[in-house]
Amino acid sequence: DTEVTQTPKHLVMGMTNKKSLKCEQHMGHRAMYWYKQKAKKPPELMFVYSYEKLSINESVPSRFSPECPNSSLLNLHLHALQPEDSALYLCASSPEGATEAFFGQGTRLTVV
């Protein structure tokens, strides 16, 4: 299995909702990432987990809360989002210290 799987593919949520994005990989990678990508822009790093511990938080607002329950799963909990948070949220993984990062297909999030 050489895939990073993200669910759901699409999500529409209201500003008072609580939702979660999920990411799963079975490649044994110990580094996992969340990126945010706005239209026609490059992916921007949000969080990095290394060996299931949060190692980097790129000053992301607290309405985004990451969680790494085990070495194969990465969640992003969403609460009280704003319309400007609408974007494609990408999960990626890599063997730590390695070169290539493998990306999932992303979750297209719309906040209404």
Add this chain to the structure above:
Amino acid sequence: GESVGLHLPTLSVQEGDNSIINCAYSNSASDYFIWYKQESGKGPQFIIDIRSNMDKRQGQRVTVLLNKTVKHLSLQIAATQPGDSAVYFCAEKGGSYIPTFGRGTSLIVHP
């Protein structure tokens, strides 16, 4: 701050032509570079990479050139096909294992 950027936001070519996508970087400590292809509605997909101790690397129909003197790299796609239409990002790693993406170039291939 230091960043990776691209010269041209959009490149239009005819099917069968060769395409060249350019990227400038400013972090002289960068020692590894990656090209990603992102099709509409999908995540970035690895194309080819190159380490700073090399100046050229070839893959299938793709070649990456690295000029450390002027901090420039390019992606050459031979015999461009409609399926090559996508946004192409260069990414760099310098001192960490986390890829930092440049601005992106949209490649449009006309049949």
